[in-house]
Amino acid sequence: MTAAGTARERVGVVGGGLVGLAVARRLAQLGREVVVFEKEDALATHQSGHNSGVVHAGLHYQPGSLKATLCRRGVALLREFCAEHDLEFREIGKVVVARDDLEAGRLRAIEGRARHNGVPGIRWLDQAGLRELEPNVTGVAALHSPTTAIVDYPAIARAMAEDVAAAGGQILLATTVTAISPAGADAVTVTAGSRAAGSQTHQLGQVVLCAGLQADSVARLAGDDPGPAIVPFRGEYYRLVPARTGLVRGLVYPVPDPAYPFLGVHLTPRVDGNVDIGPNAVLALAREGYRRRDLRLGDLAAVLRWPGARRLFRQHWRAGLGEMRGSLSRRVFLAAAREYVPDLRTSDVVRAPAGVRAQAVDADGSLVDDFRISRLGPVTAVRNAPSPAATSSLAIAEHVVDQIAARQPS
Numbered sequence: 365m366t367a368a369g370t371a372r373e374r375v376g377v378v379g380g381g382l383v384g385l386a387v388a389r390r391l392a393q394l395g396r397e398v399v400v401f402e403k404e405d406a407l408a409t410h411q412s413g414h415n416s417g418v419v420h421a422g423l424h425y426q427p428g429s430l431k432a433t434l435c436r437r438g439v440a441l442l443r444e445f446c447a448e449h450d451l452e453f454r455e456i457g458k459v460v461v462a463r464d465d466l467e468a469g470r471l472r473a474i475e476g477r478a479r480h481n482g483v484p485g486i487r488w489l490d491q492a493g494l495r496e497l498e499p500n501v502t503g504v505a506a507l508h509s510p511t512t513a514i515v516d517y518p519a520i521a522r523a524m525a526e527d528v529a530a531a532g533g534q535i536l537l538a539t540t541v542t543a544i545s546p547a548g549a550d551a552v553t554v555t556a557g558s559r560a561a562g563s564q565t566h567q568l569g570q571v572v573l574c575a576g577l578q579a580d581s582v583a584r585l586a587g588d589d590p591g592p593a594i595v596p597f598r599g600e601y602y603r604l605v606p607a608r609t610g611l612v613r614g615l616v617y618p619v620p621d622p623a624y625p626f627l628g629v630h631l632t633p634r635v636d637g638n639v640d641i642g643p644n645a646v647l648a649l650a651r652e653g654y655r656r657r658d659l660r661l662g663d664l665a666a667v668l669r670w671p672g673a674r675r676l677f678r679q680h681w682r683a684g685l686g687e688m689r690g691s692l693s694r695r696v697f698l699a700a701a702r703e704y705v706p707d708l709r710t711s712d713v714v715r716a717p718a719g720v721r722a723q724a725v726d727a728d729g730s731l732v733d734d735f736r737i738s739r740l741g742p743v744t745a746v747r748n749a750p751s752p753a754a755t756s757s758l759a760i761a762e763h764v765v766d767q768i769a770a771r772q773p774s
Contacts, residue, residue, distance in 0.1 A: 372550050372569035373397055375768075378541050378582055380404070381412035382517060382754050383746060384574035385524035386761035392531035394765065399566065400528065401556050403540040408521035410652060411576050412754060414719030416632045416640060419443075419453070419513040420752040423460065424620060427480040430735040431752065434763060436482055438756035439511075445758060446515060449523040452635050458512035458615035459494060461503035461704055467619040468505045474619070475507050485510045500611045500705050512615055516635050517754050544571060544586040546741040549771075552586075570768055573745040577651045577722040581666075583738070583745040592724035592732045592747060593670040596651045596663070597626070599643025600691055602698065603716035609639045611705055611712075618704070624683055629690075629700040640716050641701050641708075644687045654718045656691070675729025724748035737764065744768060 373396060377388045380402030392398045404410075419442060425432040446453035462468040478486050489497065489506040497508060525535055536558065543555035552571050557563040575582040580594045604611065616631040626645040633639045647667075650660035667673045677684065690697040694710055702708045724732035724747060735756070736748040744764055753760065 371567040374399065374566075374568045376401060376552075376554050376566060376568045376571040377574060378554075378571065379574035379576060380407040380521075380525075380535065380537070381410065381574065381576050382408065382521055382524070382757040383576075383749055383760055384572070385521055385528065386757040387572050387574060387764055388533055388535075389524050389527045389531070390758075390761040390765045392528050392533040398528065398531075398533035399568075400533065400535040401539050401541050401554070402535065402537050405538050407525055407535070407537070408518050411719065411722060412521055413518045414654070414717065415517060415751070415754055416643075417514045417517055417634050418458075418615065418632060418755070419515055420755045421458070421478070421483045421509045421512045422481045422752070423478040423483055423486070423507070423509055424474045425477065425481060425752075426734070427477055429733075430763070431733070431756070432477075432481045434735065434756040434759040435752045437762070438752070438759035439513075441758035441762075442515070442520070442755060443513075445520070445523070449520075451516065451519055451523060453513055453515055454635060455511050455513045456614040456633060457508060457510040458617055459489070459498055459501065459506040459508050460617045460619055461494065461501060462505045462619050463503055463703055465504065470619050470622070471505060471507055478507070478509070483509060483511070498613055498616065500707055501616055502704065502706055514615075514633060514635050541582065541585065544582075544743065546586060546743050548741065550742055552742045568742075570742045570744070572764060572768070573743065574749070575746075576749070577720060579722060579724070579745070579747050579749075583747060586740055586743040586745065588738055588740050588743070588745050588747075591670075591672065592726045592736065593666070593672060594651065594722045595667050595670070595673050595676065595725045596648040596653065597645045597721045597723055598648040598653060598718050599645060599721055600697075600718045601640045601642035601716035602694070602713035604639040604641065604712055605714060606637075608712040609633070609637065611707065612639060616704055624680070629697070631701065631705065638716075641698070641713060642716070643719065644690045644697065645721070646687050646691045647684070648720050651722075652720060654720060670725065670727075672725040672727045672729045676725055676731070679729060721750060723750065735760065737767075739767070739771075
């Protein structure tokens, strides 16, 4: 094979989170030469390592959407992956709880979506049925999803990376991509730098961008559209003290409010035995700002320059103030959770690590709900991959790699 032929066979993946590693793994196992560029010193440092560990069953996603189809496919693939790698996949179940008749009506619509999406085993619970399943949870009705599971996503990411290496792939840590230059249909030059090796140029046939919190800025390096832009929202959590983890048996979720862009506070048991309460959703002042005091003026300025962000803030400012109150007050934060678990006390919790959600926002101010993947010649950019992206990561990889194969010359 010529040097040019070798370059065409080589694929770069930007981002060492779950989606990027799943794509790299899929490519490597299909015989492609793969190199992963990850700017941090470790894998799964951001969204993949700061999520709640839930394997979503696909209850409320719009039927026919990428979220719905790839979530259901992703659950099956992830269960199989965990079995093959001796990783925990614990089906503890989830209840989505309606507090009143209005929410019960919304919950019926979610039940219809869940059945359309093929979620197995779901059942409607009346008040007594909910109490039997979750004695400390109150509501007028609930939808039970017994197959909703919890896992250790950082461990899954490490296992994916081992598969990439075993198939001959290369993972470059502490390596930041600074330039992407597509050239025709089957050539792209990537410039990336690290402290150890300095700046290097890589000749590739394809590049897949899975940059999460940096999705828009990395896509723009390749000449992609400015939007959708990433607006980072910090999700803060509290954690039940060990003596009170028995307040819930499984996952306890609210009925989503269609007027509000985020899900709301819920209770999440984790594989390590902890139970987290949250998240809220407050604007992060840095894309990777996990603490209130974290501020990057460049990140904040980029958000404020984006017209979609300004429109979003104008539309949801009241909700934003409410989220900020919860961020500043433990009492206010827990009041939302107490509507589902009345016995919850402020002394029952301690602060837990926060996460940051990469929320893609279109120029008109609408939040991008579905997965969004764009293509620019030999560059494929995952522009929006919010929850359930972790659940769907192996299915997203199938989808992306199939698209790449379809565009390859025979």
